[in-house]
Amino acid sequence: MDFSGWEKLSLVDFDDNVTTTLFFAGCNFRCPFCHNSSLVLNPASCPKFKWESIMEYLKKRQGILDAVCITGGEPTLMNDLLDKMKDIKSLGYLIKLDSNGSKPEVIKEAFKQGLIDYVAMDIKNCPEKYPLTTGLKEVDMTPIEETVRFLIDSGIGYEFRTTIIDEHHTEEDIEKLGQFIKGAKKCFLQKFTDSEYCISRGLHEVPKEKALRFKAILEKYVDKVELRNYD
Ligand code: SF4
Known part of the structure; x- marks a missing residue:
């Protein structure tokens, strides 16, 4: 499968690393606040970037770029994601994966094969309000909880992040969200x-x-x- 977006140079996606960012089109969620609506709703009409071109770029920039960020959409739905990560790793790059956490088996396998350095996982809301905040009728929280526990327990570098929305998040929700990720190292509350x-x-941002x-x-x-992103 091809990537559908490519930001060739980014200084903000992965700590202090000079990064190139690849976007996969397609997602199993429909978060109303999602800024990548075309990637999520119309993946077939998105551009396609040939893997050979991306690899050529990465080969030429060894020693200049530090890392590749793989994002989306939901990149764990990409059926040849691990093969692409192997290609990237063969050039010595760090890899950061952005995910909604719905495919723990992909993240676990990538970790087992040494293909992943950092995961940024969205925690959309407390479990009860996942349907509201993902735009779905119902959400199976079992795989999401499995990813949360894996990230907390595995020793992998990770962050949880929640885009907070005035219409979706109350103090009670955040209390329950905290219980859901109890023991985590790091969580960002992102301004919408x-x-x-x-x-x-x-939708509206949560006041500071x-x-x-x-x-x-x-x-x-x-x-x-x-x-994050509050002044
Ligand atoms: S999971 Fe991420 S990519 Fe998918 S709809 Fe939600 S915000 Fe957008």
């Missing part, structure tokens, strides 16, 4: 910004004062909690 690229329009209250609640369960 509405845009024409979102799957649904009209309220976001700080969310942070304080989450700190009871997670070692390090930070707000």
